[in-house]
Amino acid sequence: xxxxxxxxxxxxxxxxxxxxxxxxxxxxxxxxxxxxxxxxxxxxxxxxxxxxxxxxxxxxxxxxxxxxxxxxxxxxxxxxxxxxxxxxxxxxxxxxxxxxxxxxxxxxxxxxxxxxxxxxxxxxxxxxxxxxxxxxxxxxxxxxxxxxxxxxxxxxxxxxxxxxxxxxxxxxxxxxxxxxxxxxxxxxxxxxxxxxxxxxxxxxxxxxxxxxxxxxxxxxxxxxxxxxxxxxxxxxxxxxxxxxxxxxxxxxxxxxxxxxxxxxxxxxxxxxxxxxxxxxxxxxxxxxxxxxxxxxxxxxxxxxxxxxxxxxxxxxxxxxxxxxxxxxxxxxxxxxxxxxxxxx
Amino acid sequence: xxxxxxxxxxxxxxxxxxxxxxxxxxxxxxxxxxxxxxxxxxxxxxxxxxxxxxxxxxxxxxxxxxxxxxxxxxxxxxxxxxxxxxxxxxxxxxxxxxxxxxxxxxxxxxxxxxxxxxxxxxxxxxx
Numbered sequence: 001x002x003x004x005x006x007x008x009x010x011x012x013x014x015x016x017x018x019x020x021x022x023x024x025x026x027x028x029x030x031x032x033x034x035x036x037x038x039x040x041x042x043x044x045x046x047x048x049x050x051x052x053x054x055x056x057x058x059x060x061x062x063x064x065x066x067x068x069x070x071x072x073x074x075x076x077x078x079x080x081x082x083x084x085x086x087x088x089x090x091x092x093x094x095x096x097x098x099x100x101x102x103x104x105x106x107x108x109x110x111x112x113x114x115x116x117x118x119x120x121x122x123x124x125x126x127x128x129x130x131x132x133x134x135x136x137x138x139x140x141x142x143x144x145x146x147x148x149x150x151x152x153x154x155x156x157x158x159x160x161x162x163x164x165x166x167x168x169x170x171x172x173x174x175x176x177x178x179x180x181x182x183x184x185x186x187x188x189x190x191x192x193x194x195x196x197x198x199x200x201x202x203x204x205x206x207x208x209x210x211x212x213x214x215x216x217x218x219x220x221x222x223x224x225x226x227x228x229x230x231x232x233x234x235x236x237x238x239x240x241x242x243x244x245x246x247x248x249x250x251x252x253x254x255x256x257x258x259x260x261x262x263x264x265x266x267x268x269x270x271x272x273x274x275x276x277x278x279x280x281x282x283x284x285x286x287x288x289x290x291x292x293x294x295x296x297x298x299x300x301x302x303x304x305x306x307x308x309x310x311x312x313x314x315x316x317x318x319x320x321x322x323x324x325x326x327x328x329x330x331x332x333x334x335x336x337x338x339x340x341x342x343x344x
Numbered sequence: 345x346x347x348x349x350x351x352x353x354x355x356x357x358x359x360x361x362x363x364x365x366x367x368x369x370x371x372x373x374x375x376x377x378x379x380x381x382x383x384x385x386x387x388x389x390x391x392x393x394x395x396x397x398x399x400x401x402x403x404x405x406x407x408x409x410x411x412x413x414x415x416x417x418x419x420x421x422x423x424x425x426x427x428x429x430x431x432x433x434x435x436x437x438x439x440x441x442x443x444x445x446x447x448x449x450x451x452x453x454x455x456x457x458x459x460x461x462x463x464x465x466x467x468x469x470x471x
Contacts, residue, residue, distance in 0.1 A: 039361075103384065156428070
């Protein structure tokens with residue numbers, strides 16, 4: 001559990017950070033924000049997906065050694081030359097640590113919660129999850145985000161973890177990512193060359209993979225001002241109440257014409273039921289223009305279930321997750337409608 | 345660094361991956377997993393470890409309460425529990441039981457002696 005060798009860069013300004021990111025882009029550089037993911041991943045003994053087992057060779061009896069990495073049978077057997085290539089590949093992935101870590105802890109300008117004149121919310125990338133959890137304005141107007149922050153990890157994780165890191169890691173169950181999709185968040189991504197804005201719902205492309213390019217960094221995330229008669233809610237369905245990764249996470253943002261009136265817009269984000277957090281588009285088709293009544297909400301929840309693509313894993317089966325998507329979506333739509341001031 | 349270079353062995357190393365809370369310290373007053381922090385990130389910060397709690401060589405109220413109420417079994421989680429509780433009590437001198445349990449939800453005790461720990465914090469908070 002010892003950290004591998006790397007050099008740490010500590011920029012004093014964001015411009016210096018962008019310069020460092022592009023200068024070392026080819027050498028392998030990772031951004032250190034709160035460290036609650038990165039420092040874990042760096043310590044974890046990285047086990048390649050496929051280490052071939054030694055099937056028995058001149059030196060070892062079958063099964064007597066755990067992998068060809070320790071065996072080296074090609075040295076005595078030239079027909080095993082292809083294994084050497086395999087070994088090189090395996091060792092590469094073992095040693096594929098970044099050479100540089102860039103720590104953003106001095107960049108105070110990346111931390112903070114602000115509401116601008118258009119009443120849009122801007123959260124700096126280095127804002128901790130605890131800061132979000134304790135922000136009164138976020139709880140009042142962007143409720144789902146506050147509820148995502150509440151349910152992430154444990155208080156100690158929240159004290160260090162940042163929203164930028166949580167989103168950049170692009171895990172399908174990330175507790176601030178899912179509400180950010182529902183709330184229509186837009187990421188500010190900067191590099192030495194310039195900046196661009198990427199909606200959170202099109203940011204992740206696969207688990208841990210994003211549209212970010214080398215040299216780029218998230219500096220903040222902006223959420224549109226909630227219109228009158230809108231509300232949101234997030235629920236994390238998990239086996240424990242703390243230090244847990246969700247089985248199913250659902251965030252709902254809904255806008256109504258008036259309390260109890262027809263739905264003008266709805267965004268439902270589903271977590272842990274696909275390779276990335278999913279924006280359930282078909283819910284919109286089912287519910288917009290209709291009243292938030294029992295039968296309509298049931299139909300909308302079914303539509304969300306159709307949009308989910310869960311898999312079986314140790315946290316739950318695809319069958320269970322699929323049912324829970326429907327149930328939790330149903331409850332979260334009702335809760336969001338109640339928060340607008342209507343009754344279902 | 346804290347344990348080996350500074351010789352402050354009060355803080356324990358547990359999981360090393362930000363789950364157990366045994367290594368909790370206060371960094372600028374915020375309860376922090378020290379295993380999730382590089383020493384360079386603490387540059388210029390005030391770091392408090394469990395060694396800072398005793399006053400004039402005597403256990404402070406919270407520590408004494410842990411001893412009096414038997415909130416220690418093997419003791420491995422205790423330094424982390426004390427630091428998390430210290431932060432909670434500074435922020436909120438009279439927390440409810442729910443708030444205490446919530447604050448401790450990132451500190452694991454594998455002896456599972458949570459009830460006594462909550463009691464010990466409540467005893468100090470009730471004063």
